[in-house]
Amino acid sequence: LPPLLLLLLSLPPRARAKYVRGNLSSKEDWVFLTRFCFLSDYGRLDFRFRYPEAKCCQNILLYFDDPSQWPAVYKAGDKDCLAKESVIRPENNQVINLTTQYAWSGCQVVSEEGTHYLSCSSGRSFRSGDGLQLEYEMVLTNGKSFWTRHFSADEFGILETDVTFLLIFILIFFLSCYFGYLLKGRQLLHTTYKMFMAAAGVEVLSLLFFCIYWGQYATDGIGNENVKILAKLLFSSSFLIFLLMLILLGKGFTVTRGRISHAGSVKLSVYMTLYTLTHVVLLIYEAEFFDPGQVLYTYESPAGYGLIGLQVAAYVWFCYAVLVSLRHFPEKQPFYVPFFAAYTLWFFAVPVMALIANFGIPKWAREKIVNGIQLGIHLYAHGVFLIMTRPSAANKNFPYHVRTSQIASAGVPGPGGSQSADKAFPQHVYGNVTFISDSVPNFTELFSIPPPATSPLPRAAPDSGLPLFRDLRPPGPLRDL
Numbered sequence: 220l221p222p223l224l225l226l227l228l229s230l231p232p233r234a235r236a237k238y239v240r241g242n243l244s245s246k247e248d249w250v251f252l253t254r255f256c257f258l259s260d261y262g263r264l265d266f267r268f269r270y271p272e273a274k275c276c277q278n279i280l281l282y283f284d285d286p287s288q289w290p291a292v293y294k295a296g297d298k299d300c301l302a303k304e305s306v307i308r309p310e311n312n313q314v315i316n317l318t319t320q321y322a323w324s325g326c327q328v329v330s331e332e333g334t335h336y337l338s339c340s341s342g343r344s345f346r347s348g349d350g351l352q353l354e355y356e357m358v359l360t361n362g363k364s365f366w367t368r369h370f371s372a373d374e375f376g377i378l379e380t381d382v383t384f385l386l387i388f389i390l391i392f393f394l395s396c397y398f399g400y401l402l403k404g405r406q407l408l409h410t411t412y413k414m415f416m417a418a419a420g421v422e423v424l425s426l427l428f429f430c431i432y433w434g435q436y437a438t439d440g441i442g443n444e445n446v447k448i449l450a451k452l453l454f455s456s457s458f459l460i461f462l463l464m465l466i467l468l469g470k471g472f473t474v475t476r477g478r479i480s481h482a483g484s485v486k487l488s489v490y491m492t493l494y495t496l497t498h499v500v501l502l503i504y505e506a507e508f509f510d511p512g513q514v515l516y517t518y519e520s521p522a523g524y525g526l527i528g529l530q531v532a533a534y535v536w537f538c539y540a541v542l543v544s545l546r547h548f549p550e551k552q553p554f555y556v557p558f559f560a561a562y563t564l565w566f567f568a569v570p571v572m573a574l575i576a577n578f579g580i581p582k583w584a585r586e587k588i589v590n591g592i593q594l595g596i597h598l599y600a601h602g603v604f605l606i607m608t609r610p611s612a613a614n615k616n617f618p619y620h621v622r623t624s625q626i627a628s629a630g631v632p633g634p635g636g637s638q639s640a641d642k643a644f645p646q647h648v649y650g651n652v653t654f655i656s657d658s659v660p661n662f663t664e665l666f667s668i669p670p671p672a673t674s675p676l677p678r679a680a681p682d683s684g685l686p687l688f689r690d691l692r693p694p695g696p697l698r699d700l
Contacts, residue, residue, distance in 0.1 A: 239253050263361075271334060276317065280315075361375075365438075366379065373587055385423065414460055463491055466537055470483065534563070572589065572596065
């Protein structure tokens with residue numbers, strides 16, 4: 220049989236680029252080109268195809284996403300070209316015959332350097348054996364508005380949503396910086412809060428690059444994939460920083476202890492390294508191996524299932540850390556109970572979102588809805604943390620009961636009377652007389668409080684009932700915050 224079929228697009232899923240151009244040369248006689256979701260009465264395809272007349276005759280097939288059409292033929296190795304074409308209904312104008320006999324295709328024979336080509340240029344509006352060689356150029360549009368023209372119907376609203384969340388996260392970031400500035404003046408700006416500020420800042424950068432990508436895409440229908448990849452990497456980095464902060468807080472760092480033990484630091488470092496590498500591998504897998512003819516968004520792929528698995532593993536670690544902290548420091552329940560409840564919802568939000576998207580959201584609306592839900596989940600995480608740890612209301616719960624200058628020797632006596640500096644703060648410590656400069660962050664001490672001073676500290680009499688350390692400047696309630 221002569222080459223018969225060329226698969227152009229399915230309806231209604233999405234396309235990565237709404238302006239598609241390329242040169243196809245394949246031994247296959249049925250090839251996927253792109254996907255796009257058209258709106259009834261607004262959707263339009265403008266095309267230009269050219270191929271050697273000797274390769275005649277080739278068709279453009281337009282598939283609907285109905286189970287009897289696209290899903291029935293894609294990756295169906297037991298069907299030949301005729302079988303794959305047979306599911307199409309010609310009365311729906313789903314076949315564009317690229318020959319001079321089909322007037323609507325706009326084909327004519329042209330000669331170039333002694334070779335005859337069939338050159339076809341036309342357009343179409345929409346209502347709800349020897350291989351292939353083809354040059355193609357297509358512009359797929361939905362209306363003339365800046366916000367819809369180059370966007371597939373399942374991408375409508377993504378740009379507006381990203382801009383809205385960008386403005387909200389900018390507000391969160393500046394609020395966190397303001398709180399951090401006030402805390403720094405009281406030597407209460409802890410590493411965990413700095414990590415929160417960093418996560419919020421990286422989230423802002425991620426959304427900024429997403430807005431740049433979608434803005435350019437809305438202008439030319441192509442966009443810059445490098446900008447989108449950078450935005451995804453920043454988005455993942457923000458998530459990983461926030462996740463590390465949650466696990467550290469769960470383990471009691473800066474809340475019940477001044478330093479994570481050496482073994483704990485090693486395990487945490489190894490875990491986060493593996494988590495980060497796996498996350499990067501999954502992003503690379505998404506970029507390189509996603510089948511655009513099947514995958515609509517990340518969680519419909521093995522990479523997405525891997526991300527869900529990593530989320531569940533992180534939650535197990537988080538649960539264990541919080542339970543251990545509560546067992547040793549039950550007086551911290553006012554902080555850890557709402558903290559654990561709020562972020563249990565956050566950890567399970569992604570798997571639940573994936574299930575809802577797979578089984579409860581129509582494919583033509585899936586990407587824009589999932590994008591909004593995903594950003595909403597991130598906003599929930601940052602917003603809850605900002606509220607729970609605001610200095611004016613969290614002085615008795617969060618790390619604000621211990622200054623950043625709290626020395627390591629404030630630990631609980633270990634075996635033989637030695638101080639276990641890497642274990643815990645005394646239950647009622649409020650600062651000390653030694654203040655160490657916190658003007659420059661020291662990333663080598665990420666999981667520790669600065670070392671003890673050489674001079675001994677005043678100790679209370681054994682039966683006085685006074686705190687172990689006396690503060691020359693008691694912090695008291697943070698009224699000025």
